[in-house]
Amino acid sequence: MRTEQPKMIVLSEYRLPDYLIEETHLTFELHESYALVHARLVMQRNPGLDDTLPPLRLDGQQLELVDLALDGQQLSAVEYTLTANSLELQPQRAAFELTSTVRIEPQNNTALEGLYKSSGMFCTQCEAEGFRKITYYLDRPDVMSRFTTTIHAEKHSYPVLLSNGNPVASGEEENGRHWVTWEDPFKKPAYLFAIVAGDLWCVEDTFTTMSGREVALRMYVEPENLDKCQHGMDSLKKSMRWDEEKYGREYDLDIFMIVAVNDFNMGAMENKGLNIFNSSCVLAKAETATDAAHQRIESIVAHEYFHNWSGNRVTCRDWFQLSLKEGFTVFRDSQFSADMNSAVVKRIEDVAYLRTHQFAEDAGPMAHPVRPEAYMEISNFYTLTIYEKGAEVVRMLHTLLGEELFRKGSDLYFERHDGQAVTCDDFIAALETVSGSDLTQFKRWYSQAGTPRLAITDSYDAASQTYQLTVKQSCPDTPGQSNKQPFVIPLSMALLNAQGAAMPLQLANESAALTGERVLAVTEAEQTFTFIHVAEQPLPSLLRGFSAPVIMDYDYSRDALVFLLQHDTDGFNRWEAGQQLALQVIEEVVAQIYETDEPMLDTRLAEVFTALLAQDDLDPAMLAEFLALPSTGYIIEQYEHADPLAIHLAREYVSNQLAFALKAPMLERYQALRKVSLETAYVAQAEDFARRRLQNMLLAYLMRTEDLEVMDACLDQFGVADNMTERLAALACLVNSPFVDEAQKALESFAERFADDPLVMDQWFSVQAASLLPGGLERVQHLLHHPDFSIKNPNKVRAVVGAFSTQSTPNFHALDGSGYAFLADKVIELDRLNPQMAARMLSPLTRWQRFDLHQQELMQAQLKRIKNSGELSADLFEVLDKSLP
Numbered sequence: 052m053r054t055e056q057p058k059m060i061v062l063s064e065y066r067l068p069d070y071l072i073e074e075t076h077l078t079f080e081l082h083e084s085y086a087l088v089h090a091r092l093v094m095q096r097n098p099g100l101d102d103t104l105p106p107l108r109l110d111g112q113q114l115e116l117v118d119l120a121l122d123g124q125q126l127s128a129v130e131y132t133l134t135a136n137s138l139e140l141q142p143q144r145a146a147f148e149l150t151s152t153v154r155i156e157p158q159n160n161t162a163l164e165g166l167y168k169s170s171g172m173f174c175t176q177c178e179a180e181g182f183r184k185i186t187y188y189l190d191r192p193d194v195m196s197r198f199t200t201t202i203h204a205e206k207h208s209y210p211v212l213l214s215n216g217n218p219v220a221s222g223e224e225e226n227g228r229h230w231v232t233w234e235d236p237f238k239k240p241a242y243l244f245a246i247v248a249g250d251l252w253c254v255e256d257t258f259t260t261m262s263g264r265e266v267a268l269r270m271y272v273e274p275e276n277l278d279k280c281q282h283g284m285d286s287l288k289k290s291m292r293w294d295e296e297k298y299g300r301e302y303d304l305d306i307f308m309i310v311a312v313n314d315f316n317m318g319a320m321e322n323k324g325l326n327i328f329n330s331s332c333v334l335a336k337a338e339t340a341t342d343a344a345h346q347r348i349e350s351i352v353a354h355e356y357f358h359n360w361s362g363n364r365v366t367c368r369d370w371f372q373l374s375l376k377e378g379f380t381v382f383r384d385s386q387f388s389a390d391m392n393s394a395v396v397k398r399i400e401d402v403a404y405l406r407t408h409q410f411a412e413d414a415g416p417m418a419h420p421v422r423p424e425a426y427m428e429i430s431n432f433y434t435l436t437i438y439e440k441g442a443e444v445v446r447m448l449h450t451l452l453g454e455e456l457f458r459k460g461s462d463l464y465f466e467r468h469d470g471q472a473v474t475c476d477d478f479i480a481a482l483e484t485v486s487g488s489d490l491t492q493f494k495r496w497y498s499q500a501g502t503p504r505l506a507i508t509d510s511y512d513a514a515s516q517t518y519q520l521t522v523k524q525s526c527p528d529t530p531g532q533s534n535k536q537p538f539v540i541p542l543s544m545a546l547l548n549a550q551g552a553a554m555p556l557q558l559a560n561e562s563a564a565l566t567g568e569r570v571l572a573v574t575e576a577e578q579t580f581t582f583i584h585v586a587e588q589p590l591p592s593l594l595r596g597f598s599a600p601v602i603m604d605y606d607y608s609r610d611a612l613v614f615l616l617q618h619d620t621d622g623f624n625r626w627e628a629g630q631q632l633a634l635q636v637i638e639e640v641v642a643q644i645y646e647t648d649e650p651m652l653d654t655r656l657a658e659v660f661t662a663l664l665a666q667d668d669l670d671p672a673m674l675a676e677f678l679a680l681p682s683t684g685y686i687i688e689q690y691e692h693a694d695p696l697a698i699h700l701a702r703e704y705v706s707n708q709l710a711f712a713l714k715a716p717m718l719e720r721y722q723a724l725r726k727v728s729l730e731t732a733y734v735a736q737a738e739d740f741a742r743r744r745l746q747n748m749l750l751a752y753l754m755r756t757e758d759l760e761v762m763d764a765c766l767d768q769f770g771v772a773d774n775m776t777e778r779l780a781a782l783a784c785l786v787n788s789p790f791v792d793e794a795q796k797a798l799e800s801f802a803e804r805f806a807d808d809p810l811v812m813d814q815w816f817s818v819q820a821a822s823l824l825p826g827g828l829e830r831v832q833h834l835l836h837h838p839d840f841s842i843k844n845p846n847k848v849r850a851v852v853g854a855f856s857t858q859s860t861p862n863f864h865a866l867d868g869s870g871y872a873f874l875a876d877k878v879i880e881l882d883r884l885n886p887q888m889a890a891r892m893l894s895p896l897t898r899w900q901r902f903d904l905h906q907q908e909l910m911q912a913q914l915k916r917i918k919n920s921g922e923l924s925a926d927l928f929e930v931l932d933k934s935l936p
């Protein structure tokens with residue numbers, strides 16, 4: 052818990068470290084009720100600074116200092132100063148050795164930061180500032196050191212002892228203990244340090260790098276999970292090959308290890324040579340993990356692997372630069388996933404996620420730039436803005452420079468800064484060098500928060516055959532920032548003729564036309580682009596592929612949207628047209644929902660869906676995306692003040708109407724797809740993902756008709772499917788249907804079948820917590836009392852509390868405020884155990900400004916109640932402080 056009032060850390064106050072740590076020698080003695088950590092630090096005054104010797108201030112938290120010596124001389128208590136967060140002493144020479152022993156209690160560490168125990172194994176999580184909970188250290192990413200680590204533990208319970216780098220020595224001790232020493236030849240910041248000790252089994256493979264070196268690949272898991280490693284291992288090998296081919300990046304150690312742990316705050320961690328994964332983000336087999344989980348694993352394994360260059364070999368100078376590694380690495384993993392699967396579908400998924408969640412963050416009280424200027428608790432800044440918007444910023448650079456120059460720029464960046472801790476400016480500078488362009492204005496994407504808006508209007512003059520596009524950009528004020536300067540916005544566009552073909556594009560000052568699409572660089576607050584030789588009135592296709600993370604307003608008629616959905620030459624924009632059409636239709640129903648039981652529904656939506664379903668040559672993956680209505684969360688974001696209950700009801704109404712209108716063709720298509728699924732073995736590849744996605748999407752629509760034949764089909768799919776994708780989708784349909792008895796039976800048989808598999812039970816919890824049927828609060832209360840639920844396990848918390856508060860709209864937003872009060876209770880409880888989780892789970896309540904007055908008041912009341920509930924962690928304090936008016 053917090054012992055000092057949290058302070059603001061400010062980018063402009065960055066100073067070089069006074070001292071450096073050349074070598075770090077650690078020895079861990081692991082015991083059941085405590086651990087001793089011996090550290091020998093070979094240090095020196097930072098040679099880049101003057102030759103005075105300022106006091107040395109090491110970071111340290113929750114450490115019990117047992118022993119401290121400087122150059123072999125024991126220090127007495129008067130020779131150093133201890134506070135709750137630091138150890139300060141006065142060096143006597145420019146080069147010295149500091150040795151310390153501390154005692155810590157990993158078994159009582161519920162925050163899951165530093166060294167902790169998870170399901171009988173010891174593991175660590177050091178990013179961002181967890182290393183200071185292991186030993187006294189300069190815990191900042193610009194202090195890079197060579198690590199040697201020895202682990203001692205009891206051999207029977209902890210036969211496997213791992214750390215970064217290569218094992219160099221090992222031995223047995225009396226009393227059944229043993230030890231292993233690891234040496235990491237690469238300098239690294241402490242946040243990339245890791246150890247693991249446990250009774251783990253290992254799946255092995257090898258990879259031959261582009262220069263012909265053989266790398267041993269090992270996945271360490273609990274023995275019951277050995278059959279869930281193949282997909283992760285395949286993903287790893289694909290990632291290693293892809294990074295060589297696409298970025299010229301070769302792996303640099305002889306071993307690459309992945310460890311799966313059950314208790315983990317985040318998805319995974321890129322520790323050098325020893326990635327540690329939340330088991331849900333790496334373990335999968337057909338029977339227990341959905342297609343979505345398989346795809347998520349492929350991308351997270353890639354993400355962590357890619358960090359070996361973008362993050363580890365070249366790291367961040369300070370935590371304000373977090374997006375330097377995260378934005379770039381998310382961009383890289385999204386390119387990888389696009390190459391491995393359907394690129395358009397990947398783009399659609401990413402954009403839907405960004406616009407629903409990151410846009411909401413950017414419009415709320417926690418809004419911050421991609422490179423923040425100040426924070427209290429860095430853990431609160433592992434955000435959608437740093438990750439997803441950061442990736443969009445890199446993507447725009449890629450669009451502006453083009454594939455080839457971007458690659459040159461990334462090569463230069465890695466070459467220039469290998470082994471260094473650098474800034475976002477250094478990344479941009481490398482791109483400037485190779486392209487010769489000035490990216491000064493572009494850098495506003497790093498410093499200005501908020502989602503820019505583009506208002507686009509056009510006019511066509513038949514007589515002169517000219518077409519004008521006028522683009523106005525603006526960006527709303529965000530906390531601490533007003534009067535934003537114009538951004539550089541790459542606007543990818545095409546002009547379509549009446550047949551839907553792309554017309555030639557020639558700007559007034561150009562001598563020749565381009566065909567297809569082009570990227571306009573929007574740089575001013577208002578700008579007009581004049582196209583010449585435009586033979587007929589065009590329909591513009593704008594922001595193709597979502598070429599910039601902005602909200603675009605262009606006044607398309609509904610007929611134009613229908614046309615674009617069927618004919619746009621850009622797959623993403625086809626989908627986007629359909630989304631806008633559906634959104635308009637739903638919004639119309641929202642306006643009527645409290646007035647009438649039978650709101651008027653624009654028939655064009657059902658008509659175009661019917662046409663799409665009848666189109667045999669349409670890729671099933673695309674069809675599934677087209678048929679998916681915008682999520683409730685996304686619709687909420689379209690309102691200044693949303694009524695979540697009306698939006699939920701309207702979306703349900705439209706879905707139901709579509710289901711009845713399209714029942715026959717949907718059933719026919721469903722049955723055809725289901726037949727293929729029955730006849731083919733499960734394969735985790737794009738084509739099969741697409742089929743199952745469409746199949747499940749159709750089933751969900753069909754179940755809305757409450758037809759008994761459909762219900763039987765659903766029960767059949769639930770009962771006999773050989774894979775979790777079909778089984779879970781059927782279960783979700785049942786759980787959300789009025790067939791309560793069938794749903795109950797299905798839930799029971801599911802729980803019985805998968806009782807021993809916590810990752811499957813997480814899905815069982817979450818499908819119920821997310822249910823849209825009334826009575827949600829009682830349901831989650833009940834789930835919390837299930838013997839398999841544990842508030843100490845983040846995956847369980849996300850499955851129950853998270854699923855309820857982000858997906859069960861009508862229950863979470865219940866008019867009596869009971870949903871909000873429930874979340875507040877859980878946040879208060881969590882904060883005592885795991886502050887990072889508490890702060891994360893709170894986020895739905897911080898979005899109060901987006902809602903109607905009634906909801907606003909209820910949400911704020913709960914925020915205040917949390918604030919007054921007693922001593923708060925710095926994590927929770929910061930979020931509350933920023934989100935209360």
Ligand code: PHE
Pocket residue numbers: 176178179317318319320321354355377433
């Ligand atoms: N750096 C990790 C990743 O992106 C995320 C992480 C952050 C994990 C902090 C744990 C703690 O991949």
Ligand code: ZN
Pocket residue numbers: 354358376377380
């Ligand atoms: Zn990352």
